[in-house]
Amino acid sequence: MGEHRVEVTVNGRSVSAMVEPRLTLADFLRDRLRLTGTHLGCEHGVCGACTVLVDGAAIRSCLAFAVQMQGCAVTTVEGLTPSNGAASDGAASDGAASDGAASDGAASDGAGLSELQAAFRAEHGLQCGFCTPGFIVSATALLANHPDPTVDQIREGLSGNLCRCTGYQGIVRAVQAAARARHAGHGAGAGHGAGAGREADGE
Ligand code: FES
Ligand code: FES
Secondary structure: OOOEEEEEEEOOEEEEEEEOOOOEHHHHHHHHOOOOOOOOOOOOOOOOOOEEEEOOEEEEOOOOEHHHHOOOEEEOHHHHOHHHOOOOOOOEEOOOOOOOOOOOOOOEOOOOOEHHHHHHHHOOOOOOOOOHHHHHHHHHHHHHHOOOOOHHHHHHHOOOOOOOOOOOHHHHHHHHHHHHHHHHOOOOOOOOOOOOOOOOOOO
């Protein structure tokens, strides 16, 4: 099968690569760029573990082809982590990029986590963690559209992501905590106990 060149920005870094048309975006990110924070669960659009941002919109990377990303800006969970720092912007050819810029401009909690990531930790929004990258990416898109989301908006916004461990209560609390932290202008993880802001569902 012939290959096509795709030029895409991944976590702030320019990437130019030859890809087969059948290569999914998820496999491109994981196998070619070694961005393994994007997880693969169902591989047919159900679980949301593979969620990434394409031009700011959350999509399932298992259902998109890498070749479709021509000219797009892709952000993975690695790109949402402040500790990864700004990408040196030289063009990476065929898969050298390993991390990238904190493209959402998220503030850090001082421990290398974004506000959202710190809130997931503080509010017990994860257990095994397999689903977490997808939730972080989906919640990033949610908070971009709804900076002060209601519980219903959080549940609706994250309804495409499945978690088999947490029961979702901690995830909802985490998104609420991150929204509050952004409004307050400080990291959600700093000085917050695990019980901070538990008004999500009367738990
Ligand atoms: S792996 Fe893509 S939705 Fe499950
Ligand atoms: S934390 Fe295990 S699947 Fe969500």
